[in-house]
Amino acid sequence: MALMNTILQDLHIHTVYSVGDSAVVPQMTIDFIASIGHAGIRGISDHFEYLQGEIFESYCRDVRTHGFYLGCEINTGEETREAVEYPYDYFIYHCRDRASEYRGAEFLLSTGKPVIISHPMAMGADLSRVPRECFIEINNRYVWRGDYRSYFTPWIGEFNFVFGSDAHQPNWLNQTIARHAGEELGIEESILFPKLTPAAIR
Numbered sequence: 001m002a003l004m005n006t007i008l009q010d011l012h013i014h015t016v017y018s019v020g021d022s023a024v025v026p027q028m029t030i031d032f033i034a035s036i037g038h039a040g041i042r043g044i045s046d047h048f049e050y051l052q053g054e055i056f057e058s059y060c061r062d063v064r065t066h067g068f069y070l071g072c073e074i075n076t077g078e079e080t081r082e083a084v085e086y087p088y089d090y091f092i093y094h095c096r097d098r099a100s101e102y103r104g105a106e107f108l109l110s111t112g113k114p115v116i117i118s119h120p121m122a123m124g125a126d127l128s129r130v131p132r133e134c135f136i137e138i139n140n141r142y143v144w145r146g147d148y149r150s151y152f153t154p155w156i157g158e159f160n161f162v163f164g165s166d167a168h169q170p171n172w173l174n175q176t177i178a179r180h181a182g183e184e185l186g187i188e189e190s191i192l193f194p195k196l197t198p199a200a201i202r
């Protein structure tokens with residue numbers, strides 16, 4: 001039996017499709033994550049660099065048949081050029097403090113799909129240069145590592161925010177720390193998609 005969903009939405013989850021990410025364990029299959037039911041609205045967001053070419057078809061099918069939204073995590077501004085060619089529902093984006101990376105965010109937004117800036121504090125993103133249409137992630141893996149109060153406080157009310165687990169291992173399938181930080185900061189989360197009902201699953 002799946003858990004009662006206490007988390008509304010988790011769009012930042014890694015699976016064994018992130019083959020080159022050494023933090024991912026073999027137990028993180030899409031089947032396994034589906035069986036846990038830790039959040040109501042879920043998206044899989046493996047690293048884009050491992051999803052190009054033929055493997056994309058299996059990734060896409062696997063993600064969709066299990067009732068997840070189809071995402072990916074993009075590492076550089078350059079990768080955005082290729083990523084927009086694929087039918088992702090949304091993008092998770094590493095925005096470093098470089099002009100080319102802020103341009104990458106603009107480019108992703110031009111698709112009209114949601115763009116989530118993942119763990120911006122850990123990437124060193126200057127939020128004053130991030131387009132306001134992006135969603136800012138409060139990330140469970142990284143948020144506690146820095147002074148999140150100073151980093152995020154000036155931007156509350158400027159951006160819309162989401163919470164993400166950034167799970168790479170089964171026991172990371174939660175947002176406990178991110179939600180604690182969010183509560184302290186007075187952040188209200190944005191819900192990006194409707195909950196997928198079995199009938200809606202393609």
Ligand SMILES: [Zn+2]
Pocket residue numbers: 073094118119
């Ligand atoms: Zn990341």
Ligand SMILES: [Zn+2]
Pocket residue numbers: 012014073118166
């Ligand atoms: Zn990630």
